[in-house]
Amino acid sequence: MNKTKLLQSMLLASAxxxxxxxxxxxxxxxxxxxxxxxxxxxxxDNGAEPGSLDxxxxxxxxxANLARDLFEGLMNQGRNGEELPGVATxxxxxxxxxxxxxxxxxxxxxxxxxxxxAHDFVFAWQRAVDPATxxxxxxxxxxxxxxxxxxxxxxxxxxxxxxVRAVDDFTFEVSLDGxxxxxxxxxxxxxxFPVHQAxxxxxxxxxxxxxxxxxxxxxSLSEWRVNERMVMTRxxxxxxxxxxxxxxxxxxxxxxxxxxxxxYRSGELDVGSFPTEQIKPLRAEMGDEIYxxxxxxxxYYIMNVEKAPFNDVRVRKALSYAIDRDIITEHxxxxxxxxxxxxxxxxIHNFSPKAPAYASMTQAERNEAAAALLAEAGYSDSNPLExxxxxxxxxxxxxxxxxxxxxxxxxxxxxxxxxxQEWKTYLSTRNEGNFxxxxxxxxxxxxxxxxxxxxxxxxxxxxxxVNQEYIDLMKSAKTMADPSANYNRAxxxxxxxxxxxxxxxYTGVKLIKPRVGGFAYDNPEGNFYTRDVFIKAD
Amino acid sequence: MLNFIFRRFLQAIPTxxxxxxxxxxxxxxxxxxxxxxxxxxxxxxxANINAKYHLDLPVWEQxxxxxxxxxxxxxxxxFRYLDFSxxxxxxxxxxxxxxxxxxxxxxxxxxxxxxxxxxxxHHNKWLDYTLMTTAMAGIVLPTFVMAPLLVLLLSxxxxxxxxxxxxxxxxxxxxxPVFAMATHLIAQIARITRGSLIEVMSSNFIRTAQAKGLPxxxxxxxxxxxxxxxxxxxxxxPLFVGVLTGSVIIDVFFGTGGIGQHFVxxxxxxxxSMVMGVTxxxxxxxxxxxxxxxxxxxxxxxxxxx
Numbered sequence: 001m002n003k004t005k006l007l008q009s010m011l012l013a014s015a016x017x018x019x020x021x022x023x024x025x026x027x028x029x030x031x032x033x034x035x036x037x038x039x040x041x042x043x044x045d046n047g048a049e050p051g052s053l054d055x056x057x058x059x060x061x062x063x064a065n066l067a068r069d070l071f072e073g074l075m076n077q078g079r080n081g082e083e084l085p086g087v088a089t090x091x092x093x094x095x096x097x098x099x100x101x102x103x104x105x106x107x108x109x110x111x112x113x114x115x116x117x118a119h120d121f122v123f124a125w126q127r128a129v130d131p132a133t134x135x136x137x138x139x140x141x142x143x144x145x146x147x148x149x150x151x152x153x154x155x156x157x158x159x160x161x162x163x164v165r166a167v168d169d170f171t172f173e174v175s176l177d178g179x180x181x182x183x184x185x186x187x188x189x190x191x192x193f194p195v196h197q198a199x200x201x202x203x204x205x206x207x208x209x210x211x212x213x214x215x216x217x218x219x220s221l222s223e224w225r226v227n228e229r230m231v232m233t234r235x236x237x238x239x240x241x242x243x244x245x246x247x248x249x250x251x252x253x254x255x256x257x258x259x260x261x262x263x264y265r266s267g268e269l270d271v272g273s274f275p276t277e278q279i280k281p282l283r284a285e286m287g288d289e290i291y292x293x294x295x296x297x298x299x300y301y302i303m304n305v306e307k308a309p310f311n312d313v314r315v316r317k318a319l320s321y322a323i324d325r326d327i328i329t330e331h332x333x334x335x336x337x338x339x340x341x342x343x344x345x346x347x348i349h350n351f352s353p354k355a356p357a358y359a360s361m362t363q364a365e366r367n368e369a370a371a372a373l374l375a376e377a378g379y380s381d382s383n384p385l386e387x388x389x390x391x392x393x394x395x396x397x398x399x400x401x402x403x404x405x406x407x408x409x410x411x412x413x414x415x416x417x418x419x420x421q422e423w424k425t426y427l428s429t430r431n432e433g434n435f436x437x438x439x440x441x442x443x444x445x446x447x448x449x450x451x452x453x454x455x456x457x458x459x460x461x462x463x464x465x466v467n468q469e470y471i472d473l474m475k476s477a478k479t480m481a482d483p484s485a486n487y488n489r490a491x492x493x494x495x496x497x498x499x500x501x502x503x504x505x506y507t508g509v510k511l512i513k514p515r516v517g518g519f520a521y522d523n524p525e526g527n528f529y530t531r532d533v534f535i536k537a538d
Numbered sequence: 539m540l541n542f543i544f545r546r547f548l549q550a551i552p553t554x555x556x557x558x559x560x561x562x563x564x565x566x567x568x569x570x571x572x573x574x575x576x577x578x579x580x581x582x583x584x585a586n587i588n589a590k591y592h593l594d595l596p597v598w599e600q601x602x603x604x605x606x607x608x609x610x611x612x613x614x615x616x617f618r619y620l621d622f623s624x625x626x627x628x629x630x631x632x633x634x635x636x637x638x639x640x641x642x643x644x645x646x647x648x649x650x651x652x653x654x655x656x657x658x659x660h661h662n663k664w665l666d667y668t669l670m671t672t673a674m675a676g677i678v679l680p681t682f683v684m685a686p687l688l689v690l691l692l693s694x695x696x697x698x699x700x701x702x703x704x705x706x707x708x709x710x711x712x713x714x715p716v717f718a719m720a721t722h723l724i725a726q727i728a729r730i731t732r733g734s735l736i737e738v739m740s741s742n743f744i745r746t747a748q749a750k751g752l753p754x755x756x757x758x759x760x761x762x763x764x765x766x767x768x769x770x771x772x773x774x775x776p777l778f779v780g781v782l783t784g785s786v787i788i789d790v791f792f793g794t795g796g797i798g799q800h801f802v803x804x805x806x807x808x809x810x811s812m813v814m815g816v817t818x819x820x821x822x823x824x825x826x827x828x829x830x831x832x833x834x835x836x837x838x839x840x841x842x843x844x
Contacts, residue, residue, distance in 0.1 A: 052621050138579075153582055262693065265694045429569070
């Protein structure tokens with residue numbers, strides 16, 4: 001990303017006035033008349049064991065779920081993805097939106113009683129970009145173009161030169177290379193959470209162990225048994241502890257959905273999951289405890305556009321057109337997924353992706369167009385298109401791949417060989433470009449369309465797709481107050497050139513006991529905070 | 539005997555060395571690497587991570603570093619659980635699996651041998667058929683069927699026992715995983731015992747004992763028991779290690795935090811040091827338990843001398 005150019009975006013400077021922000025805070029919001037249970041303990045399935053609890057090393061959803069209970073960033077995220085105050089009570093920006101000044105509350109404390117200061121944020125953010133830390137999400141600091149982030153990550157500058165500064169203990173200033181409309185939303189991400197410097201320096205990689213860890217979130221870590229459970233108890237030093245209700249939260253790293261269902265049924269879990277193929281009988285059994293909500297994720301196929309036959313746009317389009325997405329969402333995934341014709345899911349905040357033209361055609365029309373395109377590309381019954389379809393080993397991906405290969409075969413002369421590889425082998429194959437067409441999926445890191453569209457916004461993508469107009473659109477979108485036009489054009493280019501085939505938009509499925517209140521099951525990113533939760537009396 | 543143990547110990551060294559070299563080589567030949575992610579990492583960050591874990595060095599050098607650390611009892615840092623060393627992870631999880639495995643084995647040996655002996659002594663009678671049909675059911679019902687079945691009955695329907703978890707080994711949390719694991723073993727041991735005892739009972743020395751008019755009890759317990767145990771012991775030796783080092787099905791389904799999960803996840807995640815750690819551990823245990831089996835053999839079979 002070229003951030004220096006963004007800096008000079010005078011257009012935006014005049015368009016966007018200085019803003020300040022200070023709405024309500026995040027805390028358990030118990031409706032009037034609700035009788036609370038005497039025991040406020042909450043047990044949930046966290047899906048898997050986290051790779052780390054260190055905010056700057058967290059990579060996946062399980063770790064992020066835990067970090068939001070243990071740590072608190074400058075801002076929090078509301079149920080619908082909106083920004084809410086966290087350690088910062090609010091922020092101001094300069095006239096051209098390139099300098100954000102966060103005002104920290106003076107009563108935010110670490111679990112050991114130390115005050116949370118702007119210096120903790122400076123330390124954490126510098127740590128995130130310092131290559132020595134080895135943060136897998138260091139690029140997250142790069143996205144909004146925090147000054148010098150890219151050079152530090154590349155090893156060209158020292159981490160102390162990052163564009164962050166503690167003006168005083170309670171004023172944290174961030175300099176950006178250019179204005180980024182969604183920056184305040186990004187600071188709710190775990191990579192930007194503060195860490196307690198003395199603790200990190202004293203204990204090295206072991207600082208997150210229950211005996212060592214110091215947290216600034218609503219909970220402290222009291223027990224961590226890998227692959228069994230993680231127990232957190234109230235951090236009484238948390239600034240808003242008075243409005244937190246759950247006293248103890250247990251996160252269970254249950255990998256198998258069938259095990260989660262068994263433990264939910266036995267009454268050991270308040271929030272669990274289930275194998276989605278069991279949806280029908282479960283609806284009859286416990287329909288009112290099943291919650292299906294749209295998630296900020298897209299399932300798609302990626303094609304290697306440098307390799308024949310996928311260097312021919314007609315082939316790519318034909319394959320996309322001939323997929324009947326309705327059949328996949330209604331009969332295969334069958335838990336409320338929406339057909340996808342664009343890369344960006346519909347629930348994205350502040351942007352309504354305009355459906356491409358082929359989305360409004362009937363499937364018969366699409367099949368006809370597909371057959372014509374493939375014939376034009378030179379394929380026929382005597383010379384069928386032959387290819388391998390790669391997916392990572394999973395029953396779900398297999399079912400979809402079988403259905404799609406049948407759809408292709410019925411619509412036009414295509415012969416597909418299915419090829420499955422276990423996760424790391426599949427990643428390595430994709431990474432090295434040794435595939436022709438492969439299954440892929442992406443979940444947004446923040447609730448803004450660029451988290452999806454940026455996947456193809458540089459030449460660095462597994463399908464080797466490069467389109468200069470697209471790259472320029474994504475670059476200039478960063479500095480726009482309303483980048484919708486750029487995003488729509490970007491989606492249009494994707495529909496015209498079809499480097500990827502969007503298939504469906506994910507949903508999240510959960511089982512939630514009726515006694516649980518305040519759990520943000522419907523957050524598009526699946527983000528929730530246990531401090532919002534309460535247990536109702538039976 | 540001491541001489542035998544010492545020889546066994548010396549033989550173990552090259553065996554373990556070959557084991558580590560082979561595992562190390564196979565692991566590095568597998569495609570993918572521990573820090574390969576879908577999104578990818580900036581080059582400099584990846585280079586730092588690789589340097590931190592010595593992944594930037596030639597494989598032979600990495601192996602020598604690993605071997606050096608291993609000799610000092612250090613199994614290295616985990617590449618999957620970044621906040622832990624392999625030592626941090628392996629020992630507590632081995633304790634969990636060994637507890638489940640130990641109880642399963644104890645129950646299986648007592649019940650299996652008893653069932654097998656009763657069946658053999660009632661050869662071709664209804665008791666034999668009943669016991670062996672039950673045993674066959676135990677064999678054909680794999681753990682991954684047994685575990686959910688037990689949970690359905692005892693945790694969901696009657697709510698007597700928890701469906702999962704470990705809670706520091708409280709007995710309630712032990713019962714289901716132990717029985718899920720033991721059913722299969724009971725059945726196997728019962729069948730082996732039965733077959734062995736039937737064979738022993740038809741041998742000449744038993745007939746001689748019978749002809750001498752020895753009491754039935756003495757014939758069984760004093761003369762037939764030891765030779766009957768030979769095939770059982772040779773089955774139990776390697777099984778012992780397998781059972782103590784856990785089962786991924788038990789770990790995943792009951793969420794016990796046992797070591798079985800580390801075998802599978804270690805390989806899936808290319809957690810090189812975890813894979814090495816558990817391989818070395820299991821290797822050492824196999825060698826040790828095979829030696830123990832040989833010693834027991836010498837005790838129960840007078841034909842064997844070391």
